[in-house]
Amino acid sequence: MDRKKYNDEKKRYQETLSGCGCQDIEFTTVSGEEVGEIYTPDETEGFDYNEQLGFPGQYPYTRGVYPNMYRGRLWTQRQFAGFGTAKDTNGRYHYLLEHGQTGLSVAFDMPTIMGYDSDHKRSEGEVGRCGVAIDSLRDMEVLFDGIDLGAITTSMTINAPASILLAFYLCAGEKKGTAFDKMGGTIQNDILKEYIAQKSWIFPPEESLRIITNILAFCSDHVPRWNTISISGYHIREAGSTAIQELAFTLADGFAYVEAGIAAGLDVDKFAPRLSFFFNSHLDFFEEIVKYRAARRIWAKRMKEKYGAKNPKSLLLRFHTQTAGCTLTAQQPENNIVRTAFQAMSAVLGGTQSLHTNSMDETLALPSEKAVRIALRTQQIIAHETGVINTIDPLAGSYFIETRTNEMEEAAEAYFRKIDDLGGVVKAIDKGFFQREIQRSAYEYQKAFEAGRKVIVGLNRFKLENEEIDIPLLRIDEEVERQQKKAVQDARADRDNDKVARELERLKAAAEGTDNLMPVIIDCARCYATEGEIIDTLKGVFGEYKEPLFI
Amino acid sequence: MARKVRVLVAKPGLDGHDRGAKVVANALKDAGMEIIYTGLHQTPEMIAESAVQEDVDVVGLSILSGAHMTMFPRVMELMKEKGAEHIVIFGGGIIPAEDVEKLEKIGVARIFGPGTDTGDIVKFIRERFPEE
Amino acid sequence: MRERPSIESLLELFADGKVSAAARLITILEDGGKDAERVLDSIFQRTGNAYRIGFTGPPGAGKSSLLNRVTAKFRAKDHRVGIIAIDPTSPFTGGAFLGDRIRMQAHSEDPDVFVRSLASRGSLGGISNCTDEVVDLMDAFGKDLVLIETVGVGQSELEISEKAHTVVVVLVPESGDGIQAMKAGLMEIGDIFVMNKADHEDAEGAAREIQDTLRLKDIPEGEWEPKVVLTSAREETGIDDLIDVIEEHRRHLDEGGRFANMRKKILRSRVRNALMDRMERRLRASDKVRELLEQRMESVYRGEMSPYMVVRELEELVSIQ
Structure with missing residues (x-):
């Protein structure tokens, strides 16, 4: 390049630019980061392709975890679904599979997530509301009726009681004749982000981490195709964090699990390949893309350099993405289709392995069948019509993209140092560090929106007066709760209660000692002990986590 | 001394989505009100008793789990039992329009949906309890 | 919507043990002025039965969790407990975030526990100007123990020692609380020092440090020597020890007319x-x-x-x- 010409031209450009004037708005990302008006070779000077990018499927994996990416195989189109009874949700699964969905994803109701049976007092009004109610193996059998668990993979959004729902799933497959090692899927099982953002905890952090390392060890021996933790930034972002915070906190959680596994005496290369990630895809198109690219690079580098991983699979940051539920508006809900489409596109350009696209009506209620279909079609349009799958990591080498990817990485590293200074993730949770950071970002964003500095179409600009919402909503019949209560009571009456009592006693002893809990939990599941019974037994030994208050 | 507006902000139900509740609590505090924050997983009994002991003027409940038709009526009932019908109850969360109508009928003063400007909530309270 | 029942009818309901009336009378006390005086005038005769325990210490020391545990123990001993939790009012907005209840919700359905959150409002220290009056009201309402929780910043320490019979200073091992405590004058006012979060590795060392500092104090023969207790509100350890020491201090005051003198001193300073x-x-x-x-x-x-x-x-x- 003719350097002199470049310098002259740049100078001339800058002079012209300063005479141009700008609109009186903030040019910041949705996270409030300032971005430049133009990026040039000056920003990427000293850029080392081998060091910073590498080829797809090669260290440090910035360009993607597989050499052929979507040319080899599209991302998994995985729509999160669950409502009512197991039978209701089973119907939705058959519908989604018939319409071309390639993996299942279970949403559980709040009582299941919090470890209460459907007939517990605290479950009142919540059974089957925002997910499917599962109380015992019996419900799990109904949930997957007519579905071959050896042929599909299933993702289960479950954390504190993940060990139990996994046990139910494995037993349901086993009863249909599918061996443990033939079943594949994911449990979220990311308890750290519960303390940080999502707040569906049951046990205190140390006890929770023990259960998690038990799952890591059990699955690497017996369920090798299972993704044991889906380390999740999604909820951190939904709770109001910025993109950088989502990236940094999620990876910090990931490293904390790796450290817990190593501390429990496990071989990092045995369990790390089954760790996967779950990110949010928010509104700021490029900011999201660089977040995914930076994430892959940071993970690979640390796994190799800090944790001494040798297996290349341990270095791969594979991730699921969900478009950002918190960006959807109840006003002019059809606009949400457009938002979701852009968010899905940045996830694909960022190299996601699987994707959930939100339905337009999710700020109003549970998604209706039609809304879910449009959301799925959005993915199919991206995959089959737009041509973005043809070229791998097409944005690489852009001055802007590479500069911002580097900046993301540096900002995340700064957070890692802060977390280290606080004594690690669990200590930082104790001190409310993450919680405060997220709350502050959430409040800042709200204030920026209310001051009109951030625009949300249909909310603070381009509003529609007297809007009639014309979207059919899915309603959960009150009958569901009654039915499910009866079902769990019937299940308790139908089983060998002496055996259940014995198995729960064994579980208590195992929890008090140091044995792996998974085999015992599976035995409890097999004889139809309910989730609530298993959780209560563990609570008796581990205690419960209490909400801290940080403001 | 001028009377301060006291507001109880609570999250009934089992879900942990407290972003909204905390943003609203912060905004009301910044508007000069005293916020009693009781946090997650509150039962209607806990909410009603806290509201009475704290002698609040207003109770704000955030519900996103879909349990609103169980939670609100129970809270309203308990308020009545405890002789605290004078306390203004409002809510926030994902609540379908037809349920909003039903809730307003049993005395819930207002439901604020997603995308609410916190200034509107401040205004709603100030209209009922002007600064003295 | 601001009208409230007459003070007379509230006082009647209060005498009948109605929590809602007691709560509304507290609001009147908080608002101050003539009405507050009327309320105090008519309830004062019924005060004098409650033992008052102050809990102070830096933010984040785990005071609310500790209070929650202590309350459970006192309830097991059949005490009727009133709790006053005070948090600062923002000097900029006049608003306040009162979050102490969050730790005490376990007691929210117990009719013998009355929790009230107060904002410090006009007061300079971390304590509210009407604290004495609210304690009186709880006293007259039949609570035989009133626990007062304040954030140990500014001038509240001295104020709490003028309001409580026993002062418990709550500290945590981390972040050099010991040194902070000495600076803030907490060493002067504590009858009992709690090193909370005893599961922390530095807890015992920090407790020893406090103990050493206390030894330097010149305590006249027969007077109370401040005690140090290790607790963990999370692990529920040391709570019984703390209760024992509080009761020991109370017995100490009961001896030789100390309590009567203290009570007179407190009332004198109020007047x-x-x-x-x-x-x-x-x-x-x-x-x-x-x-x-x-x-x-x-x-x-x-x-x-x-x-x-x-x-x-x-x-x-x-x-x-």
Whole structure:
């Protein structure tokens, strides 16, 4: 390049630019980061392709975890679904599979997530509301009726009681004749982000981490195709964090699990390949893309350099993405289709392995069948019509993209140092560090929106007066709760209660000692002990986590 | 001394989505009100008793789990039992329009949906309890 | 919507043990003024039965969790417990975030536990001006133990020692709380020092440090020697020890008329403070005083009168026999 010409031209450009004037708005990302008006070779000077990018499927994996990416195989189109009874949700699964969905994803109701049976007092009004109610193996059998668990993979959004729902799933497959090692899927099982953002905890952090390392060890021996933790930034972002915070906190959680596994005496290369990630895809198109690219690079580098991983699979940051539920508006809900489409596109350009696209009506209620279909079609349009799958990591080498990817990485590293200074993730949770950071970002964003500095179409600009919402909503019949209560009571009456009592006693002893809990939990599941019974037994030994208050 | 507006902000139900509740609590505090924050997983009994002991003027409940038709009526009932019908109850969360109508009928003063400007909530309270 | 039932009817309901009436009377006390005085006048005869325990310490020391545990223990001993949790009012907005209840919700359905959150409002320290009155009300309402929780910043420490019979200072091992405590004057006022979060690796060392500092204090023969207790509100350890030490301190006060003297001292300082407060308000409200002051200030500005000359003249104007 003719350097002199470049310098002259740049100078001339800058002079012209300063005479141009700008609109009186903030040019910041949705996270409030300032971005430049133009990026040039000056920003990427000293850029080392081998060091910073590498080829797809090669260290440090910035360009993607597989050499052929979507040319080899599209991302998994995985729509999160669950409502009512197991039978209701089973119907939705058959519908989604018939319409071309390639993996299942279970949403559980709040009582299941919090470890209460459907007939517990605290479950009142919540059974089957925002997910499917599962109380015992019996419900799990109904949930997957007519579905071959050896042929599909299933993702289960479950954390504190993940060990139990996994046990139910494995037993349901086993009863249909599918061996443990033939079943594949994911449990979220990311308890750290519960303390940080999502707040569906049951046990205190140390006890929770023990259960998690038990799952890591059990699955690497017996369920090798299972993704044991889906380390999740999604909820951190939904709770109001910025993109950088989502990236940094999620990876910090990931490293904390790796450290817990190593501390429990496990071989990092045995369990790390089954760790996967779950990110949010928010509104700021490029900011999201660089977040995914930076994430892959940071993970690979640390796994190799800090944790001494040798297996290349341990270095791969594979991730699921969900478009950002918190960006959807109840006003002019059809606009949400457009938002979701852009968010899905940045996830694909960022190299996601699987994707959930939100339905337009999710700020109003549970998604209706039609809304879910449009959301799925959005993915199919991206995959089959737009041509973005043809070229791998097409944005690489852009001055802007590479500069911002580097900046993301540096900002995340700064957070890692802060977390280290606080004594690690669990200590930082104790001190409310993450919680405060997220709350502050959430409040800042709200204030920026209310001051009109951030625009949300249909909310603070381009509003529609007297809007009639014309979207059919899915309603959960009150009958569901009654039915499910009866079902769990019937299940308790139908089983060998002496055996259940014995198995729960064994579980208590195992929890008090140091044995792996998974085999015992599976035995409890097999004889139809309910989730609530298993959780209560563990609570008796581990205690419960209490909400801290940080403001 | 001028009377301060006291507001109880609570999250009934089992879900942990407290972003909204905390943003609203912060905004009301910044508007000069005293916020009693009781946090997650509150039962209607806990909410009603806290509201009475704290002698609040207003109770704000955030519900996103879909349990609103169980939670609100129970809270309203308990308020009545405890002789605290004078306390203004409002809510926030994902609540379908037809349920909003039903809730307003049993005395819930207002439901604020997603995308609410916190200034509107401040205004709603100030209209009922002007600064003295 | 602001109208409330008459004070008379509230007092009647209060006498019947209605929590809602007690709560509304507290609001009247908080708002101050003539109504507050009327309420206090009519309940005061029924006070004097509650033992008052103050809990103070830096933010984040785990005071609310500790109070929650302590309350459970006192309830098991059949005490009726009132809790006053005070948090600071923002000097910028006048708003306050009162979050202590979050730790105490386990007791929210127990009719023998009454929790009230107060904002410090106009007060300079971390304590509310009407704390004494609210304690009185809980006392008159039949609570035989009143726990007062304040954030140990600014001047609240001294205030709490004027309001409580036993003062518990709550500290945590991390972040050099010990040194902070000495600086903030907490060492002077604590009857009991709690090193909370005893599961922390540095807890015992930190407790020893406090103990060593306390030994340097010159305590007259027979007087109370401050005790240090290790607790963990999370692990529920040391709570029984703390209760024992609180009861020991109470017994110590009961001996030789110490408690009666302390009570007199507390009441005396309340009267004195109320009087000073009233006098100051009256001075500020007096037109005569203001007029004379404004006139004389001109002379002070010109150097013709010293400040004391003005004060003497004003003193004559308001002279109290």
